Amino acid sequence: RKEVEQDPGPFNVPEGATVAFNCTYSNSASQSFFWYRQDCRKEPKLLMSVYSSGNEDGRFTAQLNRASQYISLLIRDSKLSDSATYLCVVNSVDSSYKLIFGSGTRLLVRP
Amino acid sequence: DTAVSQTPKYLVTQMGNDKSIKCEQNLGHDTMYWYKQDSKKFLKIMFSYNNKELIINETVPNRFSPKSPDKAHLNLHINSLELGDSAVYFCASSQNRRAAVISYNEQFFGPGTRLTVL
Numbered sequence: 599r600k601e602v603e604q605d606p607g608p609f610n611v612p613e614g615a616t617v618a619f620n621c622t623y624s625n626s627a628s629q630s631f632f633w634y635r636q637d638c639r640k641e642p643k644l645l646m647s648v649y650s651s652g653n654e655d656g657r658f659t660a661q662l663n664r665a666s667q668y669i670s671l672l673i674r675d676s677k678l679s680d681s682a683t684y685l686c687v688v689n690s691v692d693s694s695y696k697l698i699f700g701s702g703t704r705l706l707v708r709p
Numbered sequence: 710d711t712a713v714s715q716t717p718k719y720l721v722t723q724m725g726n727d728k729s730i731k732c733e734q735n736l737g738h739d740t741m742y743w744y745k746q747d748s749k750k751f752l753k754i755m756f757s758y759n760n761k762e763l764i765i766n767e768t769v770p771n772r773f774s775p776k777s778p779d780k781a782h783l784n785l786h787i788n789s790l791e792l793g794d795s796a797v798y799f800c801a802s803s804q805n806r807r808a809a810v811i812s813y814n815e816q817f818f819g820p821g822t823r824l825t826v827l
Contacts, residue, residue, distance in 0.1 A: 630814065644816070683750065693764070695757050695803070696765055697754070697816060702750055
């Protein structure tokens, strides 16, 4: 089983739609979780950290479910500029320096 | 005012050659990383240095040798390049901080070096 698993997509949605991605992680001892965004042929950039209580940043909401070992990202009112690959990231329990990246979920927002 | 920079951006070379990729960060971070992103877009850690000391060394062929002359620079030298080395290599840096048992490790990535081995 992969340490971090995501549905590769693509998710193809119209502008204004609400879309949600899930990600599962294998190590129940994991403590820190993130969503990164990667545009085509660009570097990954931190979108948001995921806190235990859930957190919101504008149109983006991240949730953590420790019992089921999954993380979600909800995007409301999708914009064309949201088209990208969203990477689920978990901090390794072996080293606080090591991040484990999922293979990403691709989102396409159409006009 | 680039935060993490890499050179070159593109590298096309023949099998068997030796090449280097350079990385510099001006964020004042203590930790730097090299990642490999293959054709399936899977991003995997290769090495990490903290204050010039190697702290992560994943299962990577010993043809790959990182070098950190100071904490703002982390270079990657690759000997005897193989076809399978073709990928995008990303450098990253972070300043780890801890709150209780939780570690926050936001990593800032360079623009990547697209290596093509012919």
